[in-house]
Amino acid sequence: MGVDSRDGNVEQPLYGEARLYINGQMQFADSHYSNISPATGKVIGIAADASAQDCEAAIVAARVAFDQTDWSTNHAFRLQCLRRFQRAMLRQLKPLQDAVVAEAGSTRHNAETVQVNGPVEMATWCLDYLEQFEWQQDLGEYTLNSLGSTSRRLVCKEAAGVVAAITPWNFPLQIILAKVMPALAAGCTVVLKAAPDTPWSAALLGRIAHGCGLPAGVFNVLTANNAKTLGGLLCRDPRIDVVSFTGSTAVGKQVMSDASGSVKRVFLELGGKSPHILLDDADFSSALLNCLAVCFHAGQGCVIATRVLVPQQRLEEVEGLLCSYFDFISYGDPEAPGAIMGPLINERQRQRVLSMIEQAKQEGARLIKGGGTPDELLQGFYVQPTIFVDETATTCVAREEVFGPxxxxxxxxxxxxxxxxxxxxxxxxxxVVNSADEARAIAFARGIRAGIVNVNNGNFLAPDVPFGGYKQSGIGREMGAEGFAEYLETKTIAIGA
Known part of the structure; x- marks a missing residue:
């Protein structure tokens, strides 16, 4: 099962991991399940299948570590531990990449950049932020004249408690680290429940944490085939103080409902149907290249712009340009050099996307590119890069999150x-907004009811930028100072003069 050592030098075997990381130890689960390759549809190994008893053990461990140790208050020690954890991850980039390629269907290039290397490196910002964070603010004295009393006021920031981090399969490592690193840095302890389709990425993080000697109980990793059961247990348990969830809006509503019984704090990063608006003065030939992002990771990204809005008088021109651009998309084996697009995560998701494509045709959307399964790819969960035109903006592909190319x-x-x-x-x-006039583009961006807007090839992705949305795209923000604050409580202390 690989080598665990103090410096975090471990290997990720392709046959997987039958253990869970609970209370600082690698523990065998009572059962395991098969991990399926999205690229071939075949079993590539096993993963530990956590039980309700394993979940209980992880919650107890996290609760004890928070309540009975100085993890939440010893900021210098916590920083030292987390920097060691990050260094261990940096030494294990290749095994982490291999896991993401194998189980998420990510192309090798994506794994080496936005899926693995980037997120591990970006953790530096979070740890630097911890190092300079002001945990207490002195507001000075205030006299309440009606009572004739004067008080000195202190506003203190404290760790929120035990966090349940529930993560999806599309960007498994990136989203795990976006939750776990700020939660741990803020002084919380964490129970991570990984997506069933991508257990190895999470399991390897647990092994790295064990290898580099994170204190027992501060970080616990559960992988399980039945996501709903363990997720529900974590959300409903009163010993969990914060739930941080990324996934679909439908499941997010259930998470919110389950958590309401104990009125725990909930962070939700949910679905999206992002528009890409080309104003009439934009350089269409270059701006439309951004639409190829819908093929990135087979369109399995919540913030990817999947609606392109163009002036009516230039519709025919746009159709021609986009069809020619999509001809250049190479897809297939995620390990193939130059591959831009890999498979969808599983057969269920592939059938869902194909079903929505058929529904859109019946609803009157005009298919101009793709729309089916590639004949040359008989194995794996692939869908052709697909383009519709919907002049009414009423069909399912214009209004619902497809989560496909x-x-x-x-x-x-x-x-x-x-x-x-x-x-x-x-x-x-x-x-996304494109215009030859930057001021015009920014003014338009201010009118959009969305949490993230890229203007003229801008890119929001950075460790200090808060990420999240309006309306049914979620509650709260991840990353940046706002993401760190999700894991803090505020305490006011008034001292009589």
Missing amino acids: VLTIIPYTDEADALRIANDSQYGLGA
Whole structure:
């Protein structure tokens, strides 16, 4: 099962991991389940299948570590431990990449950049932020004249408690680290429940944590085939203080409901249907290249712009450009040099995307590219890069999150119409705006009801930038100072003069 050592030098075997990381130890689960390759549809190994008893053990361990040790208050010690953890991850980039390619279907290039290397390196910002964070603010004295009393006021920041981090399969390592590192840095302890489809990425993090000697109980890793059972246990348990969840809006609503019984804090990063608006003065030939992002990781990204809004009079031009651009998309084996797009995560997701494509045709959307399964890829969970035109903006591919390589072109009449269409969605996660006039683009961006807007090839992704959305795209922010604050409580102490 690999080698565990103090410096975190471990290997990730392709046959997987039958153990869980609980209370500082690697422990065998009573059972395991098969891990399936999205690229071939075949079993590539096993993963530990955590039980309700394993979940209980992880909660107890996290609770004890928070309540009975100085993890939450010894900031210098915590920083030392987490820097050692990050150094160990940096030494294990290749095994982490291999896990993400094998189980998430990520291309090798994506694994080496946004899936693995980038997130591990970006953890530096979080730890630097911890090092300089002010845990107490002295507001000075205030006299309440009606009572004739004077008090000195201190505002203190404290760790929120035990965190349940529930993560998805599309960017398994990146999202895990976006939750776990700030939670641990803030002084919380964590129970991580990884997505069933991507257990190895999480399990390897547990092994690295064990190898580099993180204190017992501060970080616990559960992998399980039945996501709903363990997720529900964590959300409902009163010993959990914070739930941080990334996934679909439908499941997010259930998480919120389950957590309400104990009125625990909930962070939700949910679905999106992001628009890409080309204003009439934009350079269309270059701006439309951004639409190829819908093929990145087979469109399995919540913030990817999947609706492209273009002036009605230039619709035919846009159709021609996009069809020619999509001809250059190479897809197939994630390990193939130059591969841009890999498979969908599993057969269930592939069938869901294909079903939505058929539904869109029946609803009147015009298919101009792709729309099926590649004939040359008989194995794995692939869908062709697909383009629709929906002049009514009413079909399922114009309004619902597909989570596949499907782009919908929607024409607009004028700028006000473009803004109306952009905001006519239950979601409000991201958007893209292109214009030759930067001030015009920024003014338009300010009118969009979304948490993230990229203007003229801008890219929001950075460790100090808060990520999250409006409306049914979620509650709260991840990453940046705002993401760190999700794991803090505020205490006011008033001292009589």
